[in-house]
Amino acid sequence: MLRLSVLDQSVALSGQSQAASIRETLALAQHAEALGYHRFWVSEHHSHPSIVGSAPEVLMAAIAATTDTIRIGSAGxxxxxxxxxxxxxxFRVLDALAPGRIDMGVGRAPGSDMRTARLLNPDPRQSAENFPVQVRELQTWVSGIDFPAGHPGHGVEASPSGPTTPDLWMLGSSDYGAQLAAHYGLPYAFAWFITEGQGAAEALALYRRLYQPSLAHPTPEAVLCVWALAADTEQEAWVHFSGRERWKIDRNQGGLGPLLSPQEVAQRPYTRSEQVQSDQLRANALVGSGAQVANKLRQLAAEHAVNELVVITWAHSPEARIASYSxxxxEFALNPVNPS
Structure with missing residues:
Protein backbone atom coordinates (compact mmCIF):
# COMPACT_ATOMS: atom_id res chain seq x y z
CA MET A 1 0.00 0.00 0.00
CA LEU A 2 1.30 3.44 -0.96
CA ARG A 3 0.97 5.91 1.90
CA LEU A 4 0.27 9.58 1.26
CA SER A 5 1.32 12.49 3.45
CA VAL A 6 1.23 16.28 3.18
CA LEU A 7 3.87 19.01 3.26
CA ASP A 8 2.45 22.52 3.50
CA GLN A 9 4.64 25.62 3.20
CA SER A 10 2.17 28.35 4.25
CA VAL A 11 2.37 30.05 0.86
CA ALA A 12 1.65 33.78 0.64
CA LEU A 13 -1.30 34.55 -1.64
CA SER A 14 -1.93 37.79 -3.52
CA GLY A 15 -4.74 39.82 -1.96
CA GLN A 16 -4.47 38.01 1.37
CA SER A 17 -2.52 38.66 4.56
CA GLN A 18 0.43 36.44 5.41
CA ALA A 19 -1.19 35.67 8.76
CA ALA A 20 -4.13 34.11 6.91
CA SER A 21 -1.74 31.69 5.19
CA ILE A 22 -0.66 30.36 8.60
CA ARG A 23 -4.27 29.84 9.63
CA GLU A 24 -4.98 28.03 6.35
CA THR A 25 -2.12 25.64 7.07
CA LEU A 26 -3.74 24.83 10.40
CA ALA A 27 -7.11 24.23 8.73
CA LEU A 28 -5.50 22.06 6.04
CA ALA A 29 -3.90 19.87 8.71
CA GLN A 30 -7.33 19.14 10.13
CA HIS A 31 -8.66 18.27 6.66
CA ALA A 32 -5.65 16.04 5.97
CA GLU A 33 -6.27 14.09 9.15
CA ALA A 34 -9.97 13.68 8.32
CA LEU A 35 -9.06 12.44 4.83
CA GLY A 36 -6.70 9.78 6.22
CA TYR A 37 -3.27 11.20 5.31
CA HIS A 38 -0.41 9.67 7.28
CA ARG A 39 1.70 12.75 8.12
CA PHE A 40 1.41 16.51 7.98
CA TRP A 41 4.72 18.37 7.71
CA VAL A 42 5.41 22.12 7.76
CA SER A 43 8.48 23.95 6.47
CA GLU A 44 10.83 26.68 7.71
CA HIS A 45 11.67 29.76 5.66
CA HIS A 46 12.82 33.22 6.71
CA SER A 47 12.22 36.65 5.15
CA HIS A 48 10.71 34.91 2.10
CA PRO A 49 8.15 36.84 0.02
CA SER A 50 6.42 33.63 -1.06
CA ILE A 51 6.67 31.20 1.86
CA VAL A 52 5.81 32.60 5.27
CA GLY A 53 6.06 29.62 7.62
CA SER A 54 9.02 30.73 9.75
CA ALA A 55 8.52 28.73 12.96
CA PRO A 56 7.49 25.12 12.30
CA GLU A 57 7.76 24.11 15.94
CA VAL A 58 5.15 26.74 16.92
CA LEU A 59 2.81 25.77 14.10
CA MET A 60 3.24 22.09 14.99
CA ALA A 61 2.08 22.82 18.53
CA ALA A 62 -1.12 24.38 17.19
CA ILE A 63 -1.66 21.40 14.88
CA ALA A 64 -1.03 18.99 17.75
CA ALA A 65 -3.73 20.74 19.79
CA THR A 66 -6.32 20.48 17.01
CA THR A 67 -5.68 16.95 15.67
CA ASP A 68 -5.74 13.46 17.20
CA THR A 69 -4.16 10.85 14.94
CA ILE A 70 -2.08 12.28 12.09
CA ARG A 71 1.70 12.41 12.52
CA ILE A 72 3.03 15.99 12.69
CA GLY A 73 6.46 17.04 11.56
CA SER A 74 8.94 19.64 10.39
CA ALA A 75 10.30 19.61 6.89
CA GLY A 76 12.29 20.92 8.20
CA PHE A 91 10.51 18.62 20.09
CA ARG A 92 10.39 16.83 23.43
CA VAL A 93 7.68 19.34 24.41
CA LEU A 94 5.85 18.64 21.15
CA ASP A 95 6.05 14.92 21.83
CA ALA A 96 4.53 15.50 25.27
CA LEU A 97 1.63 17.30 23.56
CA ALA A 98 1.15 14.62 20.88
CA PRO A 99 2.86 11.46 22.16
CA GLY A 100 4.20 9.21 19.42
CA ARG A 101 3.08 11.53 16.63
CA ILE A 102 6.06 13.84 16.17
CA ASP A 103 8.49 13.76 13.22
CA MET A 104 11.58 15.93 13.62
CA GLY A 105 12.82 16.62 10.11
CA VAL A 106 16.08 18.57 9.92
CA GLY A 107 18.01 20.10 7.06
CA ARG A 108 21.27 21.93 6.45
CA ALA A 109 20.05 24.60 3.99
CA PRO A 110 19.56 28.15 5.31
CA GLY A 111 15.91 28.43 4.24
CA SER A 112 16.62 32.07 3.45
CA ASP A 113 19.09 34.40 1.77
CA MET A 114 22.54 34.55 3.32
CA ARG A 115 21.99 38.02 4.83
CA THR A 116 18.99 36.69 6.76
CA ALA A 117 20.91 33.55 7.66
CA ARG A 118 23.64 35.65 9.26
CA LEU A 119 21.04 37.45 11.35
CA LEU A 120 19.67 34.11 12.54
CA ASN A 121 23.18 32.86 13.25
CA PRO A 122 26.20 35.19 13.10
CA ASP A 123 28.42 32.34 11.84
CA PRO A 124 26.26 30.14 9.59
CA ARG A 125 29.23 28.83 7.59
CA GLN A 126 30.84 27.31 10.64
CA SER A 127 27.52 25.87 11.81
CA ALA A 128 26.78 24.34 8.41
CA GLU A 129 30.16 22.64 8.48
CA ASN A 130 29.32 21.36 11.96
CA PHE A 131 25.98 19.94 10.79
CA PRO A 132 26.90 16.22 11.19
CA VAL A 133 27.97 16.85 14.80
CA GLN A 134 24.75 18.76 15.46
CA VAL A 135 22.68 15.89 14.06
CA ARG A 136 24.46 13.37 16.30
CA GLU A 137 23.95 15.61 19.36
CA LEU A 138 20.30 16.13 18.48
CA GLN A 139 19.82 12.38 18.02
CA THR A 140 21.38 11.75 21.44
CA TRP A 141 19.44 14.42 23.35
CA VAL A 142 16.06 13.66 21.84
CA SER A 143 16.51 9.95 22.57
CA GLY A 144 17.28 10.60 26.26
CA ILE A 145 20.73 9.01 26.05
CA ASP A 146 23.52 10.59 28.06
CA PHE A 147 26.72 11.74 26.41
CA PRO A 148 29.98 10.07 27.44
CA ALA A 149 32.09 11.59 30.19
CA GLY A 150 34.16 14.45 28.84
CA HIS A 151 31.51 15.61 26.37
CA PRO A 152 30.19 19.12 27.19
CA GLY A 153 26.66 17.70 27.18
CA HIS A 154 27.36 14.93 29.69
CA GLY A 155 24.69 14.97 32.38
CA VAL A 156 22.53 17.56 30.55
CA GLU A 157 19.01 16.37 29.74
CA ALA A 158 16.52 17.58 27.14
CA SER A 159 13.21 17.81 29.00
CA PRO A 160 10.48 16.75 29.25
CA SER A 161 11.09 13.01 29.16
CA GLY A 162 8.30 10.58 28.32
CA PRO A 163 7.46 7.11 27.07
CA THR A 164 7.80 8.14 23.41
CA THR A 165 10.34 10.17 21.46
CA PRO A 166 10.23 12.27 18.28
CA ASP A 167 11.27 10.44 15.13
CA LEU A 168 14.32 12.14 13.59
CA TRP A 169 14.33 12.47 9.78
CA MET A 170 17.04 13.72 7.45
CA LEU A 171 15.87 15.99 4.63
CA GLY A 172 17.85 16.60 1.50
CA SER A 173 18.03 17.16 -2.22
CA SER A 174 21.54 15.86 -2.87
CA ASP A 175 23.93 13.02 -2.09
CA TYR A 176 25.11 14.79 1.09
CA GLY A 177 21.90 14.30 3.04
CA ALA A 178 21.50 10.77 1.72
CA GLN A 179 24.96 9.76 2.98
CA LEU A 180 24.44 11.40 6.37
CA ALA A 181 21.05 9.74 6.83
CA ALA A 182 22.59 6.38 5.93
CA HIS A 183 25.52 6.87 8.31
CA TYR A 184 23.26 7.68 11.28
CA GLY A 185 20.58 5.10 10.44
CA LEU A 186 17.87 7.72 9.91
CA PRO A 187 14.85 7.83 7.59
CA TYR A 188 15.43 10.07 4.57
CA ALA A 189 13.13 12.43 2.66
CA PHE A 190 14.30 13.51 -0.79
CA ALA A 191 12.98 16.90 -1.95
CA TRP A 192 11.89 15.95 -5.46
CA PHE A 193 9.93 19.21 -5.73
CA ILE A 194 13.14 21.24 -5.40
CA THR A 195 15.24 19.42 -8.00
CA GLU A 196 12.38 18.33 -10.32
CA GLY A 197 13.66 14.83 -9.66
CA GLN A 198 17.27 15.44 -10.65
CA GLY A 199 19.60 13.35 -8.53
CA ALA A 200 16.80 11.43 -6.82
CA ALA A 201 17.72 7.98 -8.14
CA GLU A 202 21.39 8.47 -7.29
CA ALA A 203 20.68 9.79 -3.78
CA LEU A 204 18.26 6.98 -2.95
CA ALA A 205 20.63 4.32 -4.27
CA LEU A 206 23.47 5.77 -2.20
CA TYR A 207 21.27 5.94 0.89
CA ARG A 208 20.21 2.30 0.60
CA ARG A 209 23.67 1.00 -0.24
CA LEU A 210 25.43 2.79 2.64
CA TYR A 211 22.68 2.40 5.25
CA GLN A 212 23.84 1.46 8.74
CA PRO A 213 20.95 0.03 10.80
CA SER A 214 19.96 1.85 13.99
CA LEU A 215 17.88 0.66 16.92
CA ALA A 216 14.92 2.83 15.90
CA HIS A 217 15.28 2.10 12.17
CA PRO A 218 16.85 -1.29 11.42
CA THR A 219 16.11 -0.90 7.70
CA PRO A 220 16.28 2.15 5.40
CA GLU A 221 13.10 4.20 5.04
CA ALA A 222 12.87 6.74 2.23
CA VAL A 223 10.10 9.01 1.00
CA LEU A 224 9.82 11.46 -1.89
CA CYS A 225 8.40 14.94 -1.36
CA VAL A 226 6.64 15.87 -4.61
CA TRP A 227 4.56 18.74 -5.93
CA ALA A 228 1.17 17.68 -7.34
CA LEU A 229 -2.26 19.12 -8.05
CA ALA A 230 -5.50 17.38 -8.99
CA ALA A 231 -8.92 18.72 -9.94
CA ASP A 232 -12.20 17.34 -11.26
CA THR A 233 -10.95 17.83 -14.82
CA GLU A 234 -7.51 18.15 -16.35
CA GLN A 235 -8.42 21.55 -17.76
CA GLU A 236 -9.40 22.85 -14.33
CA ALA A 237 -6.18 21.51 -12.83
CA TRP A 238 -4.05 23.41 -15.35
CA VAL A 239 -5.94 26.61 -14.49
CA HIS A 240 -5.07 26.22 -10.81
CA PHE A 241 -1.50 25.26 -11.72
CA SER A 242 -0.99 28.56 -13.56
CA GLY A 243 -0.11 30.47 -10.38
CA ARG A 244 2.64 28.02 -9.45
CA GLU A 245 3.85 28.02 -13.06
CA ARG A 246 4.02 31.82 -13.20
CA TRP A 247 5.80 31.84 -9.82
CA LYS A 248 8.49 29.43 -10.98
CA ILE A 249 9.12 31.38 -14.18
CA ASP A 250 9.34 34.64 -12.26
CA ARG A 251 11.66 33.04 -9.71
CA ASN A 252 13.98 31.89 -12.50
CA GLN A 253 14.24 35.55 -13.49
CA GLY A 254 14.99 36.71 -9.96
CA GLY A 255 11.47 37.70 -8.96
CA LEU A 256 9.72 36.42 -5.85
CA GLY A 257 6.33 37.34 -4.48
CA PRO A 258 2.96 36.00 -3.39
CA LEU A 259 1.25 33.31 -5.43
CA LEU A 260 -0.95 34.96 -8.07
CA SER A 261 -4.50 33.94 -8.88
CA PRO A 262 -5.28 32.40 -12.30
CA GLN A 263 -7.01 35.65 -13.23
CA GLU A 264 -3.89 37.69 -12.41
CA VAL A 265 -1.70 35.26 -14.33
CA ALA A 266 -3.94 35.58 -17.39
CA GLN A 267 -3.27 39.32 -17.44
CA ARG A 268 0.47 38.71 -17.95
CA PRO A 269 0.97 36.91 -21.29
CA TYR A 270 4.19 34.91 -21.59
CA THR A 271 7.09 36.08 -23.71
CA ARG A 272 8.52 33.58 -26.18
CA SER A 273 11.26 32.47 -23.77
CA GLU A 274 8.75 32.23 -20.92
CA GLN A 275 6.48 30.07 -23.05
CA VAL A 276 9.38 27.66 -23.56
CA GLN A 277 9.79 27.43 -19.79
CA SER A 278 6.05 26.92 -19.40
CA ASP A 279 6.08 24.03 -21.85
CA GLN A 280 8.95 22.40 -19.98
CA LEU A 281 7.22 22.78 -16.61
CA ARG A 282 3.98 21.31 -17.91
CA ALA A 283 5.73 18.36 -19.52
CA ASN A 284 6.97 17.18 -16.13
CA ALA A 285 4.22 18.42 -13.82
CA LEU A 286 2.11 16.05 -11.74
CA VAL A 287 -1.09 17.82 -12.70
CA GLY A 288 -4.44 16.57 -13.98
CA SER A 289 -7.61 14.84 -12.91
CA GLY A 290 -7.55 12.79 -9.74
CA ALA A 291 -7.04 9.57 -11.67
CA GLN A 292 -4.30 11.06 -13.86
CA VAL A 293 -2.29 12.41 -10.93
CA ALA A 294 -2.77 9.21 -8.93
CA ASN A 295 -1.39 7.14 -11.82
CA LYS A 296 1.63 9.45 -12.13
CA LEU A 297 2.27 9.20 -8.40
CA ARG A 298 2.04 5.40 -8.44
CA GLN A 299 4.49 5.22 -11.34
CA LEU A 300 6.91 7.55 -9.55
CA ALA A 301 6.74 5.55 -6.33
CA ALA A 302 7.24 2.26 -8.16
CA GLU A 303 10.17 3.62 -10.17
CA HIS A 304 12.00 4.67 -7.00
CA ALA A 305 10.80 1.81 -4.77
CA VAL A 306 9.25 4.02 -2.08
CA ASN A 307 6.05 3.23 -0.23
CA GLU A 308 5.24 6.80 0.79
CA LEU A 309 4.92 10.11 -1.02
CA VAL A 310 4.66 13.49 0.71
CA VAL A 311 2.54 15.76 -1.48
CA ILE A 312 2.86 19.56 -1.70
CA THR A 313 0.11 21.53 -3.43
CA TRP A 314 0.10 25.22 -4.17
CA ALA A 315 -3.13 26.84 -5.36
CA HIS A 316 -4.36 30.38 -4.90
CA SER A 317 -7.76 29.02 -3.92
CA PRO A 318 -7.77 27.19 -0.56
CA GLU A 319 -10.80 25.28 -1.79
CA ALA A 320 -8.87 24.06 -4.83
CA ARG A 321 -6.03 22.90 -2.59
CA ILE A 322 -8.38 20.98 -0.30
CA ALA A 323 -10.21 19.53 -3.31
CA SER A 324 -6.90 18.25 -4.72
CA TYR A 325 -6.01 16.42 -1.52
CA SER A 326 -9.58 15.08 -1.32
CA GLU A 331 -8.01 7.62 -5.59
CA PHE A 332 -5.74 5.97 -3.04
CA ALA A 333 -8.64 4.81 -0.87
CA LEU A 334 -7.23 6.41 2.27
CA ASN A 335 -9.07 5.61 5.48
CA PRO A 336 -10.97 8.74 6.58
CA VAL A 337 -10.87 9.66 10.25
CA ASN A 338 -14.03 10.72 12.03
CA PRO A 339 -13.44 13.88 14.10
CA SER A 340 -13.47 13.29 17.86
Missing part, protein backbone atom coordinates in the same frame (compact mmCIF):
# COMPACT_ATOMS: atom_id res chain seq x y z
CA UNK A 77 14.06 22.68 11.01
CA UNK A 78 17.17 24.32 9.56
CA UNK A 79 19.49 23.04 12.24
CA UNK A 80 22.58 25.22 11.55
CA UNK A 81 20.63 28.25 12.82
CA UNK A 82 20.10 26.75 16.27
CA UNK A 83 21.44 24.93 19.30
CA UNK A 84 20.85 21.18 19.04
CA UNK A 85 19.86 21.14 22.72
CA UNK A 86 17.19 23.80 22.25
CA UNK A 87 15.73 21.99 19.22
CA UNK A 88 15.68 18.75 21.20
CA UNK A 89 13.81 20.47 24.04
CA UNK A 90 11.27 21.97 21.66
CA UNK A 327 -9.41 13.65 -4.85
CA UNK A 328 -6.09 11.93 -4.16
CA UNK A 329 -7.45 10.54 -0.89
CA UNK A 330 -10.31 8.99 -2.89
Missing amino acids: VMLPHYSALKVAEQ LLAQ
